[in-house]
Amino acid sequence: MDLTKLEQSLAELYYIQLDNGNIYRFTSSDSTHVVGGQVYSPIGIKRGNISVHADLKIDACDVTIALNAFLVNGYTIAQAVDFGWFDNAYLMINLIDIDDSLITTINIFEGHAKGGIKYDESEMILTFTSILDLLNQSFPKIIYQEQCNLKLYSTYCGLNKITFKRIGTVLATASPSKDTIYSSIFSFSNNPSGFFKYGELKMTAGDNDTISRTIRGHYDGYVKLYQPFNFDCLAGETLEAYAGCDKSGTTCDSTSFDNYDNFLGFEYIPPPETMMQ
Numbered sequence: 001m002d003l004t005k006l007e008q009s010l011a012e013l014y015y016i017q018l019d020n021g022n023i024y025r026f027t028s029s030d031s032t033h034v035v036g037g038q039v040y041s042p043i044g045i046k047r048g049n050i051s052v053h054a055d056l057k058i059d060a061c062d063v064t065i066a067l068n069a070f071l072v073n074g075y076t077i078a079q080a081v082d083f084g085w086f087d088n089a090y091l092m093i094n095l096i097d098i099d100d101s102l103i104t105t106i107n108i109f110e111g112h113a114k115g116g117i118k119y120d121e122s123e124m125i126l127t128f129t130s131i132l133d134l135l136n137q138s139f140p141k142i143i144y145q146e147q148c149n150l151k152l153y154s155t156y157c158g159l160n161k162i163t164f165k166r167i168g169t170v171l172a173t174a175s176p177s178k179d180t181i182y183s184s185i186f187s188f189s190n191n192p193s194g195f196f197k198y199g200e201l202k203m204t205a206g207d208n209d210t211i212s213r214t215i216r217g218h219y220d221g222y223v224k225l226y227q228p229f230n231f232d233c234l235a236g237e238t239l240e241a242y243a244g245c246d247k248s249g250t251t252c253d254s255t256s257f258d259n260y261d262n263f264l265g266f267e268y269i270p271p272p273e274t275m276m277q
Helices: 077-082 131-136
Strands: 010-017 023-027 033-035 038-042 045-047 060-066 090-097 105-113 118-120 123-130 165-169 180-182 200-203 212-219 222-225 238-242
Touching: 010 033, 033 090, 060 090, 060 105, 077 123, 105 131
Parallel strands: 023 038
Antiparallel strands: 010 023, 010 090, 033 038, 045 060, 060 123, 090 105, 105 123, 118 123, 165 238, 180 222, 200 212, 200 238, 212 222
């Protein structure tokens, strides 16, 4: 971008990643732009004011999107909002000079959706807070507790998530369900009891395609979910399931994980006791 020019032909590029993993690239200008090999399509989208503070004050940005701007997995924006797909959505706004042959970008905002979603006739208004908002979270790096401090499959945990992925299909039942899923991979003959508890179930076909849910319980032949899917999981639909962990030393040292060398819990710390009632 040539800042010596008296006039600039600017365009804003919007990169949006929803909670279901879908990625969208839009521009508020009238024409399509290709930047870094990625296509940014023109839609009805605009933003509010963005302030820059030297003291790292947290700022918010309101983004307005026309409700008929695009579809999400075949559903309207209003339906996607009801499904929770816009919760904690990630937004990055970049600025480009259309006349710049190098098409360099300048980042002007980056953050996550926070708070409620408002409607104004045919438009939806989302409030995004800057990624600097993460600095407001006060917590110690390590907590002295019995359970492991590490996130499963993180760098320090050391386990490869792909190693603990199982692929299967939904089995036919008397009535399809949104929160109780049957599959042969959940049979104890294929994977031990509790292997998937606190793990992840991701649908890879059907109306819930690409959507993930946390597994509440693993039983012989089926699992139960903390949060139901938006639609019934039908027989024959494919899925992926990942092993879960209750963060205990026993589980970490089990034959399923055999990862006790990386366990970051304090099993012998005295448990909290009630001093007075």
